[in-house]
Amino acid sequence: MAKKTYDLLFKLLLIGDSGVGKTCILFRFSDDAFSTTFISTIGIDFKIKTVELRGKKIKLQIWDTAGQERFHTITTSYYRGAMGIMLVYDITNEKTFENIVKWLRNIDEHANEDVEKMILGNKSDMEDKRVVSTERGEAIAREHGIRFMETSAKANINIDRAFSELAEAILEKTHGKEPQDAPDRVTVDRRVERNSNRCC
Amino acid sequence: MSILRKRLNEFDDALNAEEIDLINLKRLCFHGIPDEGGLRPLCWKLLLNYLPSTRASWSETLTRKRTLYKTFIEDLIVTPGEANSDGERVDVTLHDHPLNLNPDSKWQTYFKDNEVLLQIDKDVRRLCPDISFFQQGTDYPRKEIVNASGQRRLHHRVQHTVLRSANVERKGLGVTKIAVSVRKATEDYAPLAEGGEAHWEVLERILFLYAKLNPGQGYVQGMNEIVGPIYHAFACDPDQTWREHAEADTFFCFTNLMSEIRDFFIKSLDEAEFGINSMMSKLTTQVKVNDSEVWMRLHQQELCPQYYSFRWLTLLLSQEFPLPDVMRIWDSLFADENRFSFLIHICCAMILLLRDQLLVGDFATNVKLLQNFPSVDIQIVLSKAAALAGKNLNSP
Ligand SMILES: Nc1nc2c(ncn2[C@@H]2O[C@H](COP(=O)(O)OP(=O)(O)OP(=O)(O)O)[C@@H](O)[C@H]2O)c(=O)[nH]1
Ligand SMILES: [Mg+2]
Numbered sequence: 054m055a056k057k058t059y060d061l062l063f064k065l066l067l068i069g070d071s072g073v074g075k076t077c078i079l080f081r082f083s084d085d086a087f088s089t090t091f092i093s094t095i096g097i098d099f100k101i102k103t104v105e106l107r108g109k110k111i112k113l114q115i116w117d118t119a120g121q122e123r124f125h126t127i128t129t130s131y132y133r134g135a136m137g138i139m140l141v142y143d144i145t146n147e148k149t150f151e152n153i154v155k156w157l158r159n160i161d162e163h164a165n166e167d168v169e170k171m172i173l174g175n176k177s178d179m180e181d182k183r184v185v186s187t188e189r190g191e192a193i194a195r196e197h198g199i200r201f202m203e204t205s206a207k208a209n210i211n212i213d214r215a216f217s218e219l220a221e222a223i224l225e226k227t228h229g230k231e232p233q234d235a236p237d238r239v240t241v242d243r244r245v246e247r248n249s250n251r252c253c
Numbered sequence: 254m255s256i257l258r259k260r261l262n263e264f265d266d267a268l269n270a271e272e273i274d275l276i277n278l279k280r281l282c283f284h285g286i287p288d289e290g291g292l293r294p295l296c297w298k299l300l301l302n303y304l305p306s307t308r309a310s311w312s313e314t315l316t317r318k319r320t321l322y323k324t325f326i327e328d329l330i331v332t333p334g335e336a337n338s339d340g341e342r343v344d345v346t347l348h349d350h351p352l353n354l355n356p357d358s359k360w361q362t363y364f365k366d367n368e369v370l371l372q373i374d375k376d377v378r379r380l381c382p383d384i385s386f387f388q389q390g391t392d393y394p395r396k397e398i399v400n401a402s403g404q405r406r407l408h409h410r411v412q413h414t415v416l417r418s419a420n421v422e423r424k425g426l427g428v429t430k431i432a433v434s435v436r437k438a439t440e441d442y443a444p445l446a447e448g449g450e451a452h453w454e455v456l457e458r459i460l461f462l463y464a465k466l467n468p469g470q471g472y473v474q475g476m477n478e479i480v481g482p483i484y485h486a487f488a489c490d491p492d493q494t495w496r497e498h499a500e501a502d503t504f505f506c507f508t509n510l511m512s513e514i515r516d517f518f519i520k521s522l523d524e525a526e527f528g529i530n531s532m533m534s535k536l537t538t539q540v541k542v543n544d545s546e547v548w549m550r551l552h553q554q555e556l557c558p559q560y561y562s563f564r565w566l567t568l569l570l571s572q573e574f575p576l577p578d579v580m581r582i583w584d585s586l587f588a589d590e591n592r593f594s595f596l597i598h599i600c601c602a603m604i605l606l607l608r609d610q611l612l613v614g615d616f617a618t619n620v621k622l623l624q625n626f627p628s629v630d631i632q633i634v635l636s637k638a639a640a641l642a643g644k645n646l647n648s649p
Pocket of ligand 2: 076077117
């Protein structure tokens with residue numbers, strides 16, 4: 054096995070309606086670029102990015118899912134192993150916001166109970182086309198006790214911050230549970246992988 | 254005589270026969286259809302059972318189908334309350350209106366359709382972004398659409414949906430303020446002005462009509478990737494008379510192709526005999542039989558076929574390779590008399606070609622590798638696939 058170049062591995066998942074900008078958010082985060090020309094995600098996509106938090110190298114394994122209903126059986130099988138989930142809606146599209154509740158229910162049904170969640174209201178650069186106010190975003194997050202942020206993949210607003218806050222929250226949790234963290238420990242990794250795969 | 258010349262002659266002979274021998278044609282197409290002379294669009298029309306094998310009946314078939322398509326447009330792309338063709342306006346307020354909650358209301362259907370349309374709209378604007386073809390104008394816009402002052406432009410309808418549905422839903426709350434801004438389209442995929450139409454707008458209409466006519470299935474993301482290459486082939490036909498009818502011809506060929514692969518797109522059929530899960534397990538089995546070491550590696554890493562082959566199979570590989578390669582792959586797929594068993598062979602070949610890398614890569618590296626298939630000479634992939642299928646592939 055190759056030598057580990059990180060201390061911890063976190064598995065994250067991006068969910069939300071089609072077209073809210075999940076792929077753009079991930080692309081902005083992993084490649085620091087924006088392109089208006091993404092093909093729609095079919096099934097599930099995958100990116101890796103290593104970040105440093107509190108002196109630890111954390112490898113983020115991020116799964117980008119397809120938004121449309123048809124793909125739910127494929128995508129919900131990934132919920133189980135996720136340690137963090139970003140729920141994305143589009144501030145210029147009412148429907149995608151209303152569906153957040155539906156996505157939360159999906160998480161309840163399919164994800165680990167202690168999964169860290171965060172709601173993102175994306176496309177905040179399009180102020181003139183906004184139909185979902187920041188207050189409504191905050192309210193729904195408060196109601197469910199979840200973190201919330203408005204982001205723009207296009208203007209690069211809050212993207213890095215969103216991922217590091219989510220990672221931070223997971224870090225806190227794993228710390229609490231397992232006080233000693235040897236650098237090449239793989240427990241987190243293992244647990245995640247074993248739980249997640251019902252498919253082979 | 255050059256090899257290409259010889260192949261072109263073979264195709265000409267096969268296609269010019271009064272009664273086309275489909276078995277022979279499939280055999281030829283399996284090795285790739287030459288890019289020359291509009292052969293591909295013609296062969297695809299035959300392989301997808303749109304054109305009958307009897308040449309003499311082509312013109313009748315085409316006329317019938319194209320007329321039928323025209324009536325689909327007339328019947329299915331209407332806005333309630335739209336001015337009649339004779340210029341008289343129907344008084345909708347008497348019978349039907351946007352706030353009518355009756356499920357039979359034309360307006361209710363209209364709003365439901367718009368949800369489907371919104372999804373289609375997002376996807377056709379995201380199709381093949383690496384080439385500019387779909388953003389360009391077609392030489393053959395539908396006159397009844399483009400000269401209707403925007404009324405029948407499909408994307409025109411969804412610009413308003415956000416506003417309209419919010420409007421309807423909130424009426425009980427006494428909301429009086431209505432945003433009047435009209436959404437601007439993504440710059441690159443801007444719709445063309447009155448009288449003109451971009452290729453993606455044509456695809457939007459084809460997909461919308463398909464969804465309307467197949468309500469059990471509707472529109473599923475990924476269908477755009479299936480219709481795209483067919484339309485591209487037809488709309489680039491060197492023969493103007495074929496090109497002119499690319500839209501209608503694509504619609505029927507797409508419909509026929511979908512009837513063969515529709516199970517991939519229906520969630521409730523995932524477990525069915527020809528559903529996507531069975532395709533994925535066939536692939537896994539084939540990898541196991543042909544290279545147990547690679548199979549073991551992926552198995553131990555718990556790298557499930559869903560992570561990569563769900564998309565490969567559902568989209569007939571259209572997102573994995575550049576368009577010209579996709580077209581070449583589809584020549585073989587459409588010519589496969591054993592519908593889509595060759596698809597599994599290609600997917601298997603793709604994995605086997607990566608064996609050395611897969612055997613040393615860790616989980617993440619391998620997922621990435623499979624999800625972003627490295628650029629290769631497509632002929633190598635196809636030759637390997639043919640070998641797996643016990644066939645021989647001639648070089649082009
Ligand atoms: N203005 C603006 N547009 C954005 C932003 N993020 C994404 N978009 C646009 O929204 C469209 C959809 O973005 P995607 O990232 O492909 O959406 P998705 O959520 O991955 O959609 P699916 O893959 O279908 O589930 C693209 O055309 C982007 O250009 C943003 O922050 N601001
Ligand atoms: Mg996406």
